Amino acid sequence: MSSNLDIHKESAEEITARFINKFEKLGGESLALSDERRWLLQAIAYGFFIRNQTTNEGFKMNFVRHTKGEFTDEIGVFTDTERLPAKAATDTLRFEIEEAQPNVIGVTPTRVTPGNNLYFITDYFEFAPGETSKDVIGTCTEVGEVGNDFLPGEINKIVDPFPFFKSVTNLDGSQGGAEIESDASLKERIREAPSKFSTAGPGDGYKYWAKTAHQDIIDVNVAKTTPGTVRITPLMKGGELPTDSILEAVKTVCSDKKRRPLTDNLIVNKPSQITYDIDFTYYISNSNVGLVNEIKAKVQKSVSDYIAWQKGALKRDINPTELNYLVRKAGAKRIEIINPKFTVVETFEVAKEVNVNPVYGGIEDD
Known part of the structure; x- marks a missing residue:
């Protein structure tokens, strides 16, 4: 299917027909289906079609909506919008020494690990006289999401011990690691770029x-x-x-x-989190009795989709109508919603689910 932006809009069949008609007109003879010259023209026409498709794709790389990969990076150059590189996860590490010392203890960059060949490293830091603990930021030595989601207390093994060392643990849970920016994210920022000037x-x-x-x-x-x-x-x-x-x-x-x-x-x-519960009972039509397990699975997915939608933006009101729509779309005949109730979410707020309890109520007549 051709796009409105395509320079070449002919299909392979249309190119073949054009070639054959031209050959027959100039040569004064018809080409039978089994004629080897017809086959040759079909092969050449297909080569032209592939070339045209490549030209079409190359042309569309000049437009933000259609561009991808390195072409997106080049489009970003026009508005000084660069793709964000991958980032490393960080966490706050608490180091403790056995007892307070009268002099400053300087600690060179030190690696700590949760024990899986993944390391978090600190910058140089010091224990002042009298201090027995120090909180410093540790940065994962590998960029990307691989360093995320270690719970507090899981990063607790030192790789480079120093004098008087007693223990180390992470306090917050590691976060912030990210893969290189996606095309979709970069293109959105390119569209927003004029505002930055x-x-x-x-x-x-x-x-x-x-x-x-x-x-x-x-x-x-x-x-x-x-x-x-x-x-x-x-x-x-x-x-x-x-x-x-x-x-x-x-x-x-x-x-x-x-x-x-x-x-x-x-x-x-x-953001401030506005919490809500999901509690509803849904019913399946008797005409869909053979699809009960399939519909149940779709309803569970619809609940996950609703949760993702609800917290996918700031200031998005808690809206049970959206939940009703998604569950009905999944195949439920009807739904009795106890929670959530419609709730206005303010400017700096985001909705956050707490208790999620979808209940299958059984089969009903149509």
Whole structure:
């Protein structure tokens, strides 16, 4: 199927027919289906068709909507929008020594591991006289999501021990690791890029720059809280809250003297979570009795889809109508929703599910 942007719109069959008709007109004879010259023209026509398709795809790489791969990077050059590189996960590590010392203890960059050949390394840090514990940031030595989701207490084995060392553990749970930015994310930022050139501190400009701090930032809200004060609220992929390090990265990016008017005081905060429960009973039509297990599985997926949709953006009201729609679409005859109730979600808020309890109520007549 050809696109409106295609330069060459002929199908392989149309090119073949054109070649054969031209040959027959110039040669004054018809080519039978078994004629070897007809076969040769078909092969040549197919070669032209493949060349045309390649030309069409190359032409479409000039447009943000259709571009992909390295072509997207080149489109980004026009608005000074570069693909974000992969990032390493971080976590706060608490080091303890056996007893306080009268002198400063300097610790060179030290590796810590959860025990799976994955390492988190610190910068140089010091224990001041009298200190027995020190909290420092550890950065995964491998970029990407591989360093994410270690729970507090799981990164607890030192690789490079130092004098008086007693113990180490991670405090927050490792987060922030991300793969190289996807084409979809980069193209969205390219579309938003014109906003970044204003020096008047527009909300869209702050949104653009905030998203450059980390490729897992899926939504940003910008609002003036008081005269001269701007609050920036980023939301992470999957509706997760940003870590302190990501908040600091957002503030650093947006505070550049070329991006922040001198009159703006920036505050970067985590979204507030508005919790809700999912509790409903659904019924399946008697005419679908043979599809009960399939519909049950689809209903479970529809609940997961609803949860992802609900926390996929800031300020998205908790809406049971969407849940009803998705469950009905999955094959349920009807649904009795106890929770959630419709709830307005404010500017800096995101919905977060707590208890999820879909109940199969049985078969009903149509």
